[in-house]
Amino acid sequence: MVLGAMALLLIGLSLYTSLLDPLRAKLGVLTQSAYWVTDIPTRFGDWMTDRLTSKQALLEENAALREELLIHKGRAQQMATIYAENMRLQQLMNASEKVNERVLIAEIFGVSPDPLAHRVIINRGSEHGVYVGQPLLDADGLMGQVVEVSPYSSQVLLITDSSHAIPVQVNRNGVRAVAEGIGNLYQLELRHVSNTVDIQEGDLLVSSGLGQRFPVGYPVAEVETVIHDPGQPFARVIARPMAQLNRSRHVLLVFNDPARADSPADLSE
Amino acid sequence: MEFQQNPSFGLVVLSFAVAMLLSILPLPHGWAWFRPELVALLVIYWVMALPERLGVGMAFAVGLTQDIIENAIPGQHALALVAVAYFCLLSYQRIRNYALWQQSAWVFVLIGIHQLFWNWVRSLSGPAAQPLVFLVPALASAVLWPFLLIGMELIRSRVRRSPF
Numbered sequence: 408m409v410l411g412a413m414a415l416l417l418i419g420l421s422l423y424t425s426l427l428d429p430l431r432a433k434l435g436v437l438t439q440s441a442y443w444v445t446d447i448p449t450r451f452g453d454w455m456t457d458r459l460t461s462k463q464a465l466l467e468e469n470a471a472l473r474e475e476l477l478i479h480k481g482r483a484q485q486m487a488t489i490y491a492e493n494m495r496l497q498q499l500m501n502a503s504e505k506v507n508e509r510v511l512i513a514e515i516f517g518v519s520p521d522p523l524a525h526r527v528i529i530n531r532g533s534e535h536g537v538y539v540g541q542p543l544l545d546a547d548g549l550m551g552q553v554v555e556v557s558p559y560s561s562q563v564l565l566i567t568d569s570s571h572a573i574p575v576q577v578n579r580n581g582v583r584a585v586a587e588g589i590g591n592l593y594q595l596e597l598r599h600v601s602n603t604v605d606i607q608e609g610d611l612l613v614s615s616g617l618g619q620r621f622p623v624g625y626p627v628a629e630v631e632t633v634i635h636d637p638g639q640p641f642a643r644v645i646a647r648p649m650a651q652l653n654r655s656r657h658v659l660l661v662f663n664d665p666a667r668a669d670s671p672a673d674l675s676e
Numbered sequence: 677m678e679f680q681q682n683p684s685f686g687l688v689v690l691s692f693a694v695a696m697l698l699s700i701l702p703l704p705h706g707w708a709w710f711r712p713e714l715v716a717l718l719v720i721y722w723v724m725a726l727p728e729r730l731g732v733g734m735a736f737a738v739g740l741t742q743d744i745i746e747n748a749i750p751g752q753h754a755l756a757l758v759a760v761a762y763f764c765l766l767s768y769q770r771i772r773n774y775a776l777w778q779q780s781a782w783v784f785v786l787i788g789i790h791q792l793f794w795n796w797v798r799s800l801s802g803p804a805a806q807p808l809v810f811l812v813p814a815l816a817s818a819v820l821w822p823f824l825l826i827g828m829e830l831i832r833s834r835v836r837r838s839p840f
Contacts, residue, residue, distance in 0.1 A: 410732055410733065410735075410736040410754075410758045411755060411758045411759065411762075413736070413751075413754075414736065414739070414751040414754040414755035414758055415751065415755060416751070417740075417750045417751030417754065418749055418750070418751035418752065418755065418797055418800070420750075421749050421750045421751070422749060422800055422801055427750060431747075431750070434744045435747070437744055437745065438744060438745055438746075438747050441696065441697060441700060441745045442700060444697055445697055445700050445701045445702065449702075517700065517702070518702045519746070519747070520699055520700045520701075520708070520711065520746055521708075521746070521748065521798075522708035522709045522711075522805075523798065523802075523803060523804070523805055524802075555747070562747065569802070569803045570802050570803065590803065592705060653705045
């Protein structure tokens with residue numbers, strides 16, 4: 408009875424006050440070490456794959472990567488010009504100057520065991536300059552944001568979590584919307600899209616930066632289905648996240664907060 | 677089913693440590709609901725095996741540790757496990773004499789209660805599970821119970837006979 412009451416008290420304290428937060432941040436180290444242990448099989452598997460790959464496969468992969476690099480380099484050649492041009496145009500429009508965003512490479516080493524929460528744990532924490540609210544990307548798009556930071560690891564809430572929403576716009580025409588997670592790792596839903604709005608299947612949704620949390624212009628999702636039901640006040644728009652939410656292991660943390668942009672972390676590039 | 681009576685507290689700690697690591701082991705996408713509540717099962721096992729030594733206090737300590745390790749709301753698992761241990765203490769004399777499958781049925785009820793508390797605390801801070809979906813882990817746990825029981829008894833008899 409007493410212990411049950413104590414448990415209830417703890418629950419109440421942690422839910423409705425922030426008294427326990429410093430303690431939880433400290434205990435995050437324990438969490439992290441436990442996840443580190445459960446990550447051993449994966450790392451061992453990676454190590455084995457590295458050891459047991461044949462020379463032929465490595466050569467082929469190398470050739471493919473070189474090709475890809477060539478393509479990307481070719482595209483990047485024009486970037487300098489386009490960037491400068493973009494800057495000039497923005498100055499013409501009196502827009503504020505864009506901050507050059509720094510990134511930090513991180514690795515996912517744990518997934519929340521709670522089936523209702525879409526959270527992952529990454530191996531970078533406050534010691535590396537990570538802060539609450541920092542956006543996380545993978546190679547294909549936006550993944551989520553940091554919600555809890557401990558010294559050497561942080562918890563990231565994925566964009567598909569049912570408590571998450573992100574302001575987006577359609578890349579084709581700039582229509583703004585809010586993409587909500589619905590607890591499905593492969594689906595986002597756009598909120599309150601009226602039936603007359605120009606959104607089509609296959610449209611790319613990019614972050615609009617309106618919430619001041621995510622930087623502008625990162626791909627978020629691709630519209631999968633648009634259902635116009637005359638009986639419903641709004642159109643039902645389902646989009647598929649661009650990021651490989653259940654596959655990516657190597658991810659990027661973006662430092663987009665201007666106030667923090669000049670507090671460098673050692674491991675940044 | 678006869679339970680051995682020898683106390684082996686090293687084994688208690690070790691079993692909970694392993695169970696907690698298994699409870700955060702990443703599962704393939706879509707399988708998360710089928711993860712048995714191994715920590716709760718072990719609480720049931722140890723309370724049934726050594727009811728005069730292990731009880732609600734142990735359940736509370738284990739639950740808090742699990743909350744920290746899973747980064748859940750502090751008290752979420754503690755509350756659920758305290759309830760489970762309490763019901764277990766009330767009923768162990770009868771349940772011990774049941775056949776394995778009957779014990780499994782009782783374990784389903786106990787883990788169901790565990791899930792009920794877990795889901796209730798979860799619902800205070802965010803979206804809760806769909807009705808009945810949160811009972812899937814209870815089903816998985818009930819299926820696992822006979823194997824866990826036989827396995828733990830084997831391990832404990834080995835530990836008792838070993839020269840260490």
